[in-house]
Amino acid sequence: MARSFPSIATDQGTKSKHMDYFIIQEDRSAGYTGSVDASHKWGLPGVHCPSCQDAWSGGANAYPSVDLTPVAALADFEPPRAESLEEYERLCALIRPLLPPGAQLEPGAGFGPLEGKAQGSFGQLFMYFDEVLLIQREALNKLQAEGLQGIKGCPTALRFRQRNSPELLELELLPVGRVHPKCLPPNPQPPCPRCGRLMHPLPDVLILDASTLPAHLDLFRLGDYCNVTICTGRFVEACQRLGLDGLVFQPVEVAATQP
Numbered sequence: 435m436a437r438s439f440p441s442i443a444t445d446q447g448t449k450s451k452h453m454d455y456f457i458i459q460e461d462r463s464a465g466y467t468g469s470v471d472a473s474h475k476w477g478l479p480g481v482h483c484p485s486c487q488d489a490w491s492g493g494a495n496a497y498p499s500v501d502l503t504p505v506a507a508l509a510d511f512e513p514p515r516a517e518s519l520e521e522y523e524r525l526c527a528l529i530r531p532l533l534p535p536g537a538q539l540e541p542g543a544g545f546g547p548l549e550g551k552a553q554g555s556f557g558q559l560f561m562y563f564d565e566v567l568l569i570q571r572e573a574l575n576k577l578q579a580e581g582l583q584g585i586k587g588c589p590t591a592l593r594f595r596q597r598n599s600p601e602l603l604e605l606e607l608l609p610v611g612r613v614h615p616k617c618l619p620p621n622p623q624p625p626c627p628r629c630g631r632l633m634h635p636l637p638d639v640l641i642l643d644a645s646t647l648p649a650h651l652d653l654f655r656l657g658d659y660c661n662v663t664i665c666t667g668r669f670v671e672a673c674q675r676l677g678l679d680g681l682v683f684q685p686v687e688v689a690a691t692q693p
């Protein structure tokens with residue numbers, strides 16, 4: 435029997451309609467020479483999953499504010515490697531109480547400060563491998579003074595061998611928001627129920643699902659494709675007005691959830 439209910443999804447779609455969203459990428463034309471060779475202090479290993487038979491590691495999810503010191507003696511959080519799903523799940527259980535609200539774990543996720551080498555000149559913002567978003571201290575202060583939401587800068591441990599090195603902080607990006615089903619193949623396969631591995635590569639043309647986009651964040655990464663960093667039009671407008679360079683912003687389509 436068919437019955438129709440008022441659609442909550444449609445209401446949420448309408449709410450997001452006035453907000454513009456953009457994919458953030460490094461501005462390679464900006465003329466800076468900066469480069470970084472670094473990784474997070476701690477990390478989850480990759481996993482070998484008995485269910486989907488894949489050995490994989492995502493690695494784009496990173497929580498630089500999370501200090502694993504309290505649990506570091508209980509497990510090995512350092513060398514990248516592939517572990518059994520059981521060991522991976524044990525490590526996740528140790529880390530979970532230390533995570534900020536809204537965080538999600540995946541194989542290869544990083545924690546703590548970004549450690550390693552950096553050199554050259556940097557814009558106010560810098561995207562490292564399309565995954566890690568770094569910001570200079572004064573730019574962070576300016577963006578926070580704008581009242582933008584979700585702008586959390588965390589210390590890095592980058593070593594510069596030059597004078598006048600900038601203070602670079604890492605912006606912690608929470609995974610939230612999902613791609614719209616209409617940019618995936620018809621009848622998409624669900625993620626692996628054991629390890630969460632996605633069965634589809636990142637679509638060439640992204641469309642975001644309006645009902646999944648957060649009202650409380652101007653900067654975040656996608657929950658399903660976490661190597662995609664998204665910001666609101668408010669964030670873009672603030673960067674342009676304040677003259678904060680180093681990034682390019684590509685508009686992304688947002689579609690209402692189908693009822």
Ligand SMILES: [Zn+2]
Binds near residue numbers: 627
């Ligand atoms: Zn799996």
